[in-house]
Each structure stands twice: as structure tokens, then as C-alpha cells.
Amino acid sequence: METQGKNKLAVIVVAAGSGERLGFGMAKAKVPVGSEPMLLHTLRTVVSARIAGQICVALPAGDADLRALCESLDTDRYPKITTVDGGATRAESVRAALAALDAEVTAVLIQDAARPLTPVEVYHRVAQTLAAGALAVIPALPVTDTVKVVERSASTGIAAECVRSTPDRAALRSVQTPQGFDLITLRRAHDAAAGLNAEQLEAVTDDAMLVEAAGVDVYVVKGSASSLKITGPWDLLLAEALLAGPLAPRWVEG
Numbered sequence: 001m002e003t004q005g006k007n008k009l010a011v012i013v014v015a016a017g018s019g020e021r022l023g024f025g026m027a028k029a030k031v032p033v034g035s036e037p038m039l040l041h042t043l044r045t046v047v048s049a050r051i052a053g054q055i056c057v058a059l060p061a062g063d064a065d066l067r068a069l070c071e072s073l074d075t076d077r078y079p080k081i082t083t084v085d086g087g088a089t090r091a092e093s094v095r096a097a098l099a100a101l102d103a104e105v106t107a108v109l110i111q112d113a114a115r116p117l118t119p120v121e122v123y124h125r126v127a128q129t130l131a132a133g134a135l136a137v138i139p140a141l142p143v144t145d146t147v148k149v150v151e152r153s154a155s156t157g158i159a160a161e162c163v164r165s166t167p168d169r170a171a172l173r174s175v176q177t178p179q180g181f182d183l184i185t186l187r188r189a190h191d192a193a194a195g196l197n198a199e200q201l202e203a204v205t206d207d208a209m210l211v212e213a214a215g216v217d218v219y220v221v222k223g224s225a226s227s228l229k230i231t232g233p234w235d236l237l238l239a240e241a242l243l244a245g246p247l248a249p250r251w252v253e254g
């Protein structure tokens with residue numbers, strides 16, 4: 001695969017989410033998928049993609065178990081693994097990881113630990129597009145549902161929300177990770193966001209939106225249905241079926 005030198009590309013894995021919505025009473029990165037913690041699946045795939053000289057993992061602050069998991073990984077097979085304490089929002093976790101990258105790193109992929117089944121092909125597509133000259137790349141899929149923009153209804157006694165508009169579905173994409181960036185471009189975008197208040201930071205749901213706000217072109221490559229984000233119990237069921245069930249072979253895709 002044609003990418004820039006391995007040492008110049010780092011992968012940040014954001015794993016500092018609380019996992020409240022999953023209801024397991026533990027950090028989401030620790031929740032087992034099959035028999036192993038979600039974070040381990042994600043890290044294994046990053047390693048087998050063979051694109052990174054450094055992996056930097058943002059963990060829930062002070063989580064000794066997850067830190068031990070990262071430190072226990074086989075350093076002969078794995079690239080350098082750095083861990084940092086994540087922040088209160090995803091954007092703050094990314095920011096903490098950006099501060100811990102090696103000096104020679106010039107480009108970075110940012111992966112949600114909560115997408116443990118992202119195929120290596122998606123990592124490769126993103127890394128190749130960066131190597132081709134993009135400053136920002138995201139993997140995405142077409143949206144299959146019709147999507148509505150809603151607002152608070154004027155008659156809440158009837159229903160809480162009303163439709164305001166219907167965007168053209170053909171122009172909509174459902175966006176995944178890993179998202180890839182030229183490091184200087186991403187650092188600038190995060191620095192520009194440093195003044196946001198807590199509510200505004202909460203609304204930063206991916207890194208590309210910060211780069212878009214700076215007027216940078218964000219290129220789009222094909223994502224994968226296997227790259228689902230584990231948010232609720234239904235996603236976990238689906239991920240386990242993909243890993244172990246009879247459907248698995250049919251689901252393996254780029």
C-alpha cells in the first residue's frame with residue numbers, strides 16, 4: 001500500500017467515553033465484544049493495517065485497567081503505544097492525544113474505539129488519500145433513511161416535535177472513522193476551537209467539522225457497514241453477530 005513513511009503517520013484512538021448509553025456500568029472501551037474488550041479489537045486492527053509508527057490512545061482519566069491493557073500489548077508486533085488521559089468531551093480527548101504525538105509525525109488518523117470492527121481496507125483508503133495530497137479525509141456511506149430536520153412543535157400537547165425541512169437524501173452521507181488529517185491542519189483547527197465553551201465542545205462530534213470550519217477541503221472515501229459505532233445494546237448484538245455468528249462471512253467487506 002502506498003502511504004507516506006510509517007513513522008510519519010500516527011493513529012489516535014479515542015477511548016475515553018463513559019459508555020453510559022450502553023448501560024454496562026463500565027467505560028465503553030472495556031465492554032466485551034465477543035470475549036474481549038472493545039478497545040483490544042480496535043487496537044488489533046490498527047496494528048494489522050500496518051500504517052502507523054505510533055498509536056496514541058486517549059483513556060478515561062486514571063483508568064488503570066485500560067492503561068495496563070495497552071501496556072501489555074506485544075511491543076515486537078505493535079508500534080509504539082502512548083496513552084493519555086482523555087477529557088470531558090471527545091474533542092478534548094483528541095486534543096490531549098495530539099499533544100503526545102512524536103515529533104516526526106506529520107499526519108494522523110483518528111479512530112473511535114467504539115468502532116471495533118472497522119475493516120483494515122477503510123484505514124488503507126483514508127491513509128492513501130492523505131498520501132495523495134488531501135489535508136483531510138473521512139470515510140462515509142450513503143444514507144438510506146429519509147432524514148428530517150425537526151424543531152420544537154408549536155402544539156406540544158399533540159407532539160413534542162414538528163418537521164422543519166427534508167434535506168435531499170442523495171447529498172447526505174453517514175460519516176465514520178478513521179478520519180485522516182495533515183497534522184498541522186488538524187492542530188490549527190483544534191487550536192481555533194480552544195475558546196469554545198463546554199456546550200459548544202459537546203457539539204463537536206467529529207474532527208472534520210473543525211477542519212471544515214477553517215475552510216479546508218474534506219475528501220470523502222467509502223466507509224463500511226462493518227464499521228458501526230457501538231452506542232446502544234442493539235449495536236453490541238449486531239457486532240457480536242458479525243464477529244461470531246453465521247452471518248460473519250457474508251459481512252466481511254471492504
Ligand code: C5P
Binds near residue numbers: 014
Ligand atoms: O460518545 P461517542 O459515541 O460519540 O464517542 C465516540 C468516541 O469518542 C468513543 O470511542 C469514545 O470513547 C470517544 N470519547 C472520548 N472522550 C470523551 C467522549 C468520547 O475519547 N470524553
